Amino acid sequence: MRTDFAFVGVMIVSAALLMGVTLLAASFLRPKKPNTAKLSTYECGMETVGDTWVQFRVNYYILALVFVLFDIEAILLFPIAVAFNALPLFAVLNVVLFILVLLAALLYAWRKGALDWE
Amino acid sequence: MNVADLETVLPFLLLATGGVALLLVDLAVPQARKSLTGWLAFVVALAAGVSALALVSGKTMKGFAGMVQADAFAYFADVLLCVVAALVILLSLRYHTARGLMRGEFYPLLLLSLSGMSLAVHAADLLVVFLAIELLSIPLYVLSGFARPRLESEEAALKYFLTGAFASGFLVYGVALIYGASGTTALGDLRAALLDNPALTSDALLMAGLALVMVGLLFKIAAVPFHFWAPDVYEGAPTTVTAFMATATKAAAFLALMRVVAGFAALSPSLAQPFEVADALRPMLALIAAITMIVGNVTALAQQNVKRMLAYSSIAHAGYALAGVASGDATAVLFYLAAYAFATLAAFVVLIAVGSTEGNEDHRYEAYAGLGRRAPLLGVIMALAMFSLIGIPPTAGFVGKYFLFRAVVASDLTWLAVIGVLTSALSAAFYLRVLMVLFMREPETAPEAEPAALAADAPRMVAAYVSAAAVLLIGVFPSAVLALLTGGELVALVR
Amino acid sequence: MEPTSFVVFLSSVLFVIGALGVLLRRNALMIFMSIELMLNAANLAFVAFAQRWAQLAGQVFVFFVMTVAAAEVAVGLALIVTIFRTKRSTSVDELAQLRG
Numbered sequence: 001m002r003t004d005f006a007f008v009g010v011m012i013v014s015a016a017l018l019m020g021v022t023l024l025a026a027s028f029l030r031p032k033k034p035n036t037a038k039l040s041t042y043e044c045g046m047e048t049v050g051d052t053w054v055q056f057r058v059n060y061y062i063l064a065l066v067f068v069l070f071d072i073e074a075i076l077l078f079p080i081a082v083a084f085n086a087l088p089l090f091a092v093l094n095v096v097l098f099i100l101v102l103l104a105a106l107l108y109a110w111r112k113g114a115l116d117w118e
Numbered sequence: 119m120n121v122a123d124l125e126t127v128l129p130f131l132l133l134a135t136g137g138v139a140l141l142l143v144d145l146a147v148p149q150a151r152k153s154l155t156g157w158l159a160f161v162v163a164l165a166a167g168v169s170a171l172a173l174v175s176g177k178t179m180k181g182f183a184g185m186v187q188a189d190a191f192a193y194f195a196d197v198l199l200c201v202v203a204a205l206v207i208l209l210s211l212r213y214h215t216a217r218g219l220m221r222g223e224f225y226p227l228l229l230l231s232l233s234g235m236s237l238a239v240h241a242a243d244l245l246v247v248f249l250a251i252e253l254l255s256i257p258l259y260v261l262s263g264f265a266r267p268r269l270e271s272e273e274a275a276l277k278y279f280l281t282g283a284f285a286s287g288f289l290v291y292g293v294a295l296i297y298g299a300s301g302t303t304a305l306g307d308l309r310a311a312l313l314d315n316p317a318l319t320s321d322a323l324l325m326a327g328l329a330l331v332m333v334g335l336l337f338k339i340a341a342v343p344f345h346f347w348a349p350d351v352y353e354g355a356p357t358t359v360t361a362f363m364a365t366a367t368k369a370a371a372f373l374a375l376m377r378v379v380a381g382f383a384a385l386s387p388s389l390a391q392p393f394e395v396a397d398a399l400r401p402m403l404a405l406i407a408a409i410t411m412i413v414g415n416v417t418a419l420a421q422q423n424v425k426r427m428l429a430y431s432s433i434a435h436a437g438y439a440l441a442g443v444a445s446g447d448a449t450a451v452l453f454y455l456a457a458y459a460f461a462t463l464a465a466f467v468v469l470i471a472v473g474s475t476e477g478n479e480d481h482r483y484e485a486y487a488g489l490g491r492r493a494p495l496l497g498v499i500m501a502l503a504m505f506s507l508i509g510i511p512p513t514a515g516f517v518g519k520y521f522l523f524r525a526v527v528a529s530d531l532t533w534l535a536v537i538g539v540l541t542s543a544l545s546a547a548f549y550l551r552v553l554m555v556l557f558m559r560e561p562e563t564a565p566e567a568e569p570a571a572l573a574a575d576a577p578r579m580v581a582a583y584v585s586a587a588a589v590l591l592i593g594v595f596p597s598a599v600l601a602l603l604t605g606g607e608l609v610a611l612v613r
Numbered sequence: 614m615e616p617t618s619f620v621v622f623l624s625s626v627l628f629v630i631g632a633l634g635v636l637l638r639r640n641a642l643m644i645f646m647s648i649e650l651m652l653n654a655a656n657l658a659f660v661a662f663a664q665r666w667a668q669l670a671g672q673v674f675v676f677f678v679m680t681v682a683a684a685e686v687a688v689g690l691a692l693i694v695t696i697f698r699t700k701r702s703t704s705v706d707e708l709a710q711l712r713g
Binding site for chain 1: 616619673676679680682683684686687690691694
């Protein structure tokens, strides 16, 4: 295992060297003629119109939050799925209870309109 | 795991089930009748309190493979927490209507936070401590911001959230390090491991883990120097939420802290029974207690706002209780927390009565001028609360401080008890100032027609009488309360 | 150093970066991300120690910490969005309504 980490270390060092040497060499060799077009930020294609910090529809973020919660709760079901054949009945009932609590939360979100798009 | 395990956390189960069920029930409650949700929550809290009262003298049991412990300490704290929550619900009905906060989610969130507190006092495993602290905190973050779109409430919520989550980061990393050093997170196994393996008692990883866990918990009880968030949060949150945080959260976090300290008692042999504290930890705890008492009381002296003064008062009282933790007497600490909780709640009855108006709540001292004469009942209740917080007989605060300082002196920390007595004397200055304003000072501007909020409101009056009666009865018959704690077998925080 | 120590060392570095981020950053979102980094540092430490003790328990703890972190994300982001709507800013320096 220690040697595995040594490989990672060598990799990091050589990657840093490669990048550093390339950039350093380029900064000496390249011509420097800045103008506004060159210095402007761009990602790809068009320049943005207006303020990029526009407000998204609030539905996006409510849906996203609901998704994150239910998505993460699902990981608690993975160990149960793995051990399912060896579980006693009481443990299965607990799992059912857990899912019922999640269902209650879903019902609440639904009735509160968090899932509606319009 | 089997059905018998469920009994060890019965109050928690009632509260959690009730909270989730109430969230759904509330969907069917029309907006005009949200007080119905409040009453249902009141019933759930009382039911959990009664179940804890029925179990308090039973045997000490462990459940869920040693994750939780059911003993007299835990059930006593459950009873205290449920009573406090029930009173807060009574206080909130009118206050929320008046301030336009009558949203149904308040009560399920309160119950869920309460269930976290109940789990925290039963915790026998560091992981359960972490989960319980999170379960009690996350609903409280929301509750602090409940008065949105009022900026001060939102600001309190965000500050509470950021500091609270920061503290949880320390707590959980500390748990990870302790697990790494000892291979277990169960407090009982940890104690056994420390006894079996003396090399572990000087393990750097374990010490670092313990330090981080302590920092996380000291944040939650708002001990100096981890207290800076408390005044802002207490001031900005809706007053009912502040009342709940200042009393119940503190009690729950203290019992969790004591269990963690007891789990590490085997770091070095020690004297106190039944709850032990390692000699290695006592100087640190005593020092933080002393600083907290001094800073809390001195800063409270400078406040111009009653609500903020009570926030610093809660910091100061955390210092007293922490002195009790350093002495190793869990009974004295729990008794003190109960006395403090009822006195503070009685004071908040008056604040909530004053704050039950539309528009801005005004808790500056001037706003209280002459209130004791216009509303004598509120004046008397405030007087009782202030006397109890100072520690004047025959109130609960006096007996609480007596037991506490006796335990502190008995554990060779006389200097700490001296600081406690001196700062208590100092605290009389700002507690009595409230009474001066209430009874002696004339209002600068003639108050307009008596605000409707001060008029009698039946649930609030019940809460007022119950908390005032508790302050007096605990002060006059302390043995009845102590009997709850020591009625069963001799209990240990960690076994 | 035994292999676990490398991972624990990495996790402690992450934890310190997170803690410093909380103390030095002035934007509520960045503070929040730093807190998440602290929690994930703890997760990494749990996994490493689970390997040291050859136990599954340590890995199960990670699941709990992750779900708690998700709950915190939901509440925290909601709070930050709410306060942004009122104030149009997420800088904690501008949260100065409450002063003693």
